Amino acid sequence: MPKKTKIKNIIFDIGGVLFSYNDRNAVYYAVENPIHNPFEPIEHGLEILQNCFNNKNNRDIKLYVLSNWNVGPFNLLKKHYPEPFKLFDGIVISGTTGFKKPDKRIYEHLINTHNLNPEECIFIDDQIENVEMAQNLGMIGIFCSDHKTVEKKLKELGIF
Numbered sequence: 001m002p003k004k005t006k007i008k009n010i011i012f013d014i015g016g017v018l019f020s021y022n023d024r025n026a027v028y029y030a031v032e033n034p035i036h037n038p039f040e041p042i043e044h045g046l047e048i049l050q051n052c053f054n055n056k057n058n059r060d061i062k063l064y065v066l067s068n069w070n071v072g073p074f075n076l077l078k079k080h081y082p083e084p085f086k087l088f089d090g091i092v093i094s095g096t097t098g099f100k101k102p103d104k105r106i107y108e109h110l111i112n113t114h115n116l117n118p119e120e121c122i123f124i125d126d127q128i129e130n131v132e133m134a135q136n137l138g139m140i141g142i143f144c145s146d147h148k149t150v151e152k153k154l155k156e157l158g159i160f
Contacts, residue, residue, distance in 0.1 A: 008061060008062065008121070009062050009120055010062075010122045010159065011063075011065070011121055011139070012065055012066075012067075013066065013125040013144070014069060014077070017126055017150075019081070041081060055159060059159070063087055064088060064091065065092065065093070066106065066110050067093050067101075068094040069093040070093075070095040071096060092109055092113065097109050102129045107137050108137075118137045119138045122142060122157065125141075126143070126144040
């Protein structure tokens with residue numbers, strides 16, 4: 001019987017999983033005009049994040065972000081919605097690495113920076129090619145086609 005690997009890390013994409021925006025150009029406009037808020041919280045995604053956080057100490061789980069964001073828009077998002085970002089143990093965005101998903105180098109940057117074993121990671125993203133790259137690196141990938149599916153898969157994996 002194969003050894004079951006313990007899940008120690010859950011990695012979230014931001015756009016499409018935790019937050020949405022109607023227009024990418026509006027995001028860049030908002031960086032110049034910080035009063036404008038182009039971001040919309042995805043309530044079910046944030047509930048899933050909160051449930052993972054609530055159970056992380058019981059299961060020794062750490063939470064991470066791996067997302068394609070430029071620094072300016074990402075800092076603006078954190079300014080408008082600081083609370084969810086306090087839940088993460090580490091954040092890697094493309095704007096600080098020079099690599100974008102699905103380039104494996106951004107995944108490797110997260111893995112090496114935070115000393116992660118890919119076989120102990122769940123990766124959640126709304127882009128199938130990003131999930132496939134995570135799986136190629138040994139992670140459990142969850143494609144966020146809808147948040148009910150993500151919640152169901154996390155329950156099946158015993159996260160909550």
